[in-house]
Amino acid sequence: MASFKRSVITILVIGWLFSLGGILLAQGVKITFRYFPWPDYAVAADKSAKAFDAKYMPQTELVYAGFAGTTDEERAKLMTMFRAGASDFDIVLCDSPWVSEFAAAGWLIPIDQFLPNPASFKGEFYPFSNAIATYNGKQYGITKQIDQSLLYYRTDLLSKAGLQYPGTIEQLVDVAQRVTNPPETWGSLFQGAQYEGLACVWIEFLHNYGGTIFGESRENPTGGVVGHRICKIDSDAGIKATQLLYDLIYKYKVSPPGTTTYTETDVRKLFLSGGAAMMREWQDQGIPLSDPSQSNVVGTWNAGPIPAGPAGSHTCLGGWVWAINKYTKHSKEAWTALKFLTDPEQQRIFLLTDGTQPSRPKVYDDPEVQANAIWGHLGPIFKQVAATGIPRPLSPIWPQQSDVITRAIHMVFTGQMTAGEAMTFAQAQVKKIEDSYGTTH
Numbered sequence: 001m002a003s004f005k006r007s008v009i010t011i012l013v014i015g016w017l018f019s020l021g022g023i024l025l026a027q028g029v030k031i032t033f034r035y036f037p038w039p040d041y042a043v044a045a046d047k048s049a050k051a052f053d054a055k056y057m058p059q060t061e062l063v064y065a066g067f068a069g070t071t072d073e074e075r076a077k078l079m080t081m082f083r084a085g086a087s088d089f090d091i092v093l094c095d096s097p098w099v100s101e102f103a104a105a106g107w108l109i110p111i112d113q114f115l116p117n118p119a120s121f122k123g124e125f126y127p128f129s130n131a132i133a134t135y136n137g138k139q140y141g142i143t144k145q146i147d148q149s150l151l152y153y154r155t156d157l158l159s160k161a162g163l164q165y166p167g168t169i170e171q172l173v174d175v176a177q178r179v180t181n182p183p184e185t186w187g188s189l190f191q192g193a194q195y196e197g198l199a200c201v202w203i204e205f206l207h208n209y210g211g212t213i214f215g216e217s218r219e220n221p222t223g224g225v226v227g228h229r230i231c232k233i234d235s236d237a238g239i240k241a242t243q244l245l246y247d248l249i250y251k252y253k254v255s256p257p258g259t260t261t262y263t264e265t266d267v268r269k270l271f272l273s274g275g276a277a278m279m280r281e282w283q284d285q286g287i288p289l290s291d292p293s294q295s296n297v298v299g300t301w302n303a304g305p306i307p308a309g310p311a312g313s314h315t316c317l318g319g320w321v322w323a324i325n326k327y328t329k330h331s332k333e334a335w336t337a338l339k340f341l342t343d344p345e346q347q348r349i350f351l352l353t354d355g356t357q358p359s360r361p362k363v364y365d366d367p368e369v370q371a372n373a374i375w376g377h378l379g380p381i382f383k384q385v386a387a388t389g390i391p392r393p394l395s396p397i398w399p400q401q402s403d404v405i406t407r408a409i410h411m412v413f414t415g416q417m418t419a420g421e422a423m424t425f426a427q428a429q430v431k432k433i434e435d436s437y438g439t440t441h
Helices: 002-027 039-056 071-083 096-104 118-122 127-132 155-160 169-179 196-208 236-250 257-261 264-272 283-289 331-341 344-354 361-365 367-371 375-388 398-413 419-440
Strands: 029-035 060-066 091-095 142-147 149-154 278-282 301-304 316-324
Touching: 029 039, 029 331, 039 060, 039 283, 039 331, 039 344, 060 331, 071 091, 071 096, 071 196, 091 096, 091 331, 096 316, 096 398, 127 142, 127 316, 142 331, 142 344, 149 155, 149 283, 149 375, 155 169, 169 236, 169 278, 196 236, 196 316, 196 398, 236 257, 236 398, 236 419, 264 278, 264 283, 278 283, 283 301, 283 344, 283 375, 301 375, 316 331, 344 361, 344 367, 361 367, 367 375, 398 419
Parallel strands: 029 060, 029 091
Antiparallel strands: 091 316, 142 316, 149 278, 149 301
């Protein structure tokens, strides 16, 4: 009898353990990744998450978390998480300047340790993609996408006025003035709120006028040794770039007065509604502009490089990097998810779904991509723009320096300073931040 009771108990215990094991296995490990919140992006993220789950569930589940607000607000949210040593998000999405900043603070996990052949792996990406994901010789993530801006324009409005795409800054002003008819139609839109988007717009015109911040280039994204660079924005080019942004709103009156509060969301919404003839925007707008459920300008738009100045046409070349949170409790699973999210197939899905440009050049060779009505048309333009783009000066202190520059530009917008005074002020403050970093590193 005792033997029978022991057998029953053993069976019950084994059954309970199997049941518990099943529960644990069903729950598995959840890896949460951060990505943009806009509708097409959410769809793309959901597609990738489901594809991952189909391959790795129930051991590992991939969960999408869309961030809200501007890039500056997202950076602040991530910094709050990092400083608390929290793991709310296992995989974070970093704007290109953040990689150096977060890596220097020790908040990201180097991925070289996961790569059996780092050189071979990096060879699958654009060199610039690897550069923006690297800090002090170590790679801290994988670039998800290359960012480059275009000038989108209404072919119907320009054609009606007998005008063509404006290839130069002077032509931009002229065309915008000729087609502006507020409040029904504004001539040209750009991101003018006091945040990183404004810095990108300003940098493009700075470079097109022949200027630079520290001497940054595609080959030298930092512009020199951080902490010892010489700021060069108090220049003719810096003043002209600042004055142009002011004039588009207040002198030529081709950009809405509300431009000083506009982020990407505001610019896109107004152009999609048919309320503007041109807009400076990132490379992903082909899909929403061609979608009747979102766009009132389907079939009446095109795009070209940012209008050139004396030094040519230069987009503010950038990108977004997926990196692993130092405080994740599941670094191995996070790496598996990171590698999956950035493989060629997923980059193809993201391109075709939300329009983000791949960091792997071979994705453009995919037959479906080449046959696509949008990307087959815009592909050659993107290659042209990428070849001449210049990045923001990547460094751990760029966010502080960018904040100074955008504050200075806004003081011009509000009439507190002239463009020249603003650049003198900004240069002094940027130099102070640079020198302070140099004395402690």
